[in-house]
Amino acid sequence: MQKAIDYIKTNWRGGKSLKEIAKIHKIDPGNLEREFRNTEGMTVKHYTDGKRKEYLVQLISKDDAFGYEMGAKLGFETDRAFYRWVKRAFGISFRELWRNKIIN
Structure with a gap:
């Protein structure tokens, strides 16, 4: 069981x-x-x-990559899934998040 938990982490x-x-x-x-x-x-x-949010904050603050590239780095299979997740996790669209650099 601990191996599975470590795998997740x-x-x-x-x-x-x-x-x-x-x-x-x-x-x-x-x-x-x-x-x-x-x-x-x-x-x-x-x-x-939580880990994805932390990592996305880092990527946005130091990287000029496109949203779909960031989504791939975070393990999302499609860019659509990534953009939907950002909207749900942050309450604003990726474009707004990127433009304003507003990180919760």
């Missing part, structure tokens, strides 16, 4: 779902989620979203 940009990670480590996804929540104090989704 080190490969959060990999874009793998909880089910895929559980399958790789041959454990039940529900048990993995519960154990992760007990040890880290948050769900896997909250953990990965």
Whole structure:
């Protein structure tokens, strides 16, 4: 179980779902989620979203890459998924985030 938790912590940009990670480590996804929540104090989704937000803040502040390139660096399969995630995570569009450099 600890190997799976360590995998999540080190490969959060990999874009793998909880089910895929559980399958790789041959454990039940529900048990993995519960154990992760007990040890880290948050769900896997909250953990990965938090890490992605931190990394995106760094990328925007020092990088002139396009949004879809940043999305790929964060492990999103499509640019559309990345842009939707930014809107949900920050409450503003990527264009607004980029233009204003407003980071929550």
